[in-house]
Amino acid sequence: VAGSIGYLGPAGSWTHQACLDLFGARDLVPLSRDELFTAYADGKIERACVPATTSAVGATPYLDAVIDLPDVRIVAEYPKMLGYSLLAKPGTKRGDIVAVHAHPVAFEEVRPWLEREMPRVRRIDAASAGAAAQTVARSVTPDAASFGPKVGADIYPLVSLVDGIEEGPHNVTRWWVLGRQMPAPTGDDKTSLLVAVSDATLSSTLAEFGAAGVRILTIYERPSKKTLDTHRYLVEVEGHAKQGALAAFLEEHRELRVLGSYPRR
Ligand SMILES: O=C(O)C(=O)Cc1ccccc1
Known part of the structure; x- marks a missing residue:
C-alpha cells in the first residue's frame, strides 16, 4: 500500500x-x-x-x-x-512474578538489572516486546511480566511495575x-556498504578506503556461510555515495554493494 x-x-x-x-x-x-x-x-x-x-x-x-x-x-x-518497563497484569506484585517474557536481545539489554533484582525468575523468549506483552496480557495467572517499552501498558491491559530499566548510553x-529512493546528500551523511572478501584481501581492501580519503566509521563482520576464510563485512563510512571522495571511490569499486546513504544521526 x-x-x-x-x-x-x-x-x-x-x-x-x-x-x-x-x-x-x-x-x-x-x-x-x-x-x-x-x-x-x-x-x-x-x-x-x-x-x-x-x-x-x-x-x-x-x-x-x-x-x-x-x-x-x-x-x-x-x-x-x-529504558525498559516491566509490564504485568493489574494486581500483580513484583514478588508474584515467576516468569518474564522478552525478546532475546532485550534479555541481554536488561541482564544487569534482571540478575540483580530477579535472579531466580524463568526467562521465556518472545518474538518482540509486543509479543511478550501480549502473552502476559493473555496469561490466566498473575505471575508473569514482560520487558519492553512503556507504551505496551497503553495497548494491552497491563500496568508498568518498573520504568527506566537499564536506561543509559550503554x-x-x-x-x-x-525505503525505495536514496535521500539526497545533506552534507553530514553516512553510507552503509557490504564488502565480501577473503582473509587474503581484507587488509588491502581496507587500505584502499583510507587511500581514497574515505573514512570508515565502523565494521561488522557477518559470516559468509561459504567458507571459514571468507566474510561479509558491513562497512559504514562517512559521506554520501553520490558525492565527493566516496562517489569517486565507488566508481572504482563496483564490487562494493551500497546498502544506502542517509543523514547521520
Ligand atoms: O523486541 C522488540 O520489541 C523489537 O522491536 C526488537 C528489539 C529488541 C530489543 C531491542 C531493540 C529491538
Whole structure:
C-alpha cells in the first residue's frame, strides 16, 4: 500500500515505539519478521523499519536478513536510548512474578538489572516486546511480566511495575528505515556498504578506503556461510555515495554493494 510503513510487530514492540517517534501512528503496519521482509521485497509496503545494531549485542538478528535482501535501500537510521518497563497484569506484585517474557536481545539489554533484582525468575523468549506483552496480557495467572517499552501498558491491559530499566548510553538501539529512493546528500551523511572478501584481501581492501580519503566509521563482520576464510563485512563510512571522495571511490569499486546513504544521526 502506498505510504505504508511495516514494522516488526505486534503493537507494543520497540520497533513500534521507534516508528511512533519517527512517523506518528498513521500508516504503521505491524508484521511478523518474515512478513516484514517479504512485504518489503515484494513492494507491498513502502518502507520497513528494523532494528539493525545495538550497543549491547552488536548486530541484531535482523541485520543478516537486511543484507540478504536482493535489493535494499536504507534511507534513514534512528538511534534511540532504551529504558525498559516491566509490564504485568493489574494486581500483580513484583514478588508474584515467576516468569518474564522478552525478546532475546532485550534479555541481554536488561541482564544487569534482571540478575540483580530477579535472579531466580524463568526467562521465556518472545518474538518482540509486543509479543511478550501480549502473552502476559493473555496469561490466566498473575505471575508473569514482560520487558519492553512503556507504551505496551497503553495497548494491552497491563500496568508498568518498573520504568527506566537499564536506561543509559550503554543501551542504545539503532534502527534502519528501508525505503525505495536514496535521500539526497545533506552534507553530514553516512553510507552503509557490504564488502565480501577473503582473509587474503581484507587488509588491502581496507587500505584502499583510507587511500581514497574515505573514512570508515565502523565494521561488522557477518559470516559468509561459504567458507571459514571468507566474510561479509558491513562497512559504514562517512559521506554520501553520490558525492565527493566516496562517489569517486565507488566508481572504482563496483564490487562494493551500497546498502544506502542517509543523514547521520
Ligand atoms: O523486541 C522488540 O520489541 C523489537 O522491536 C526488537 C528489539 C529488541 C530489543 C531491542 C531493540 C529491538
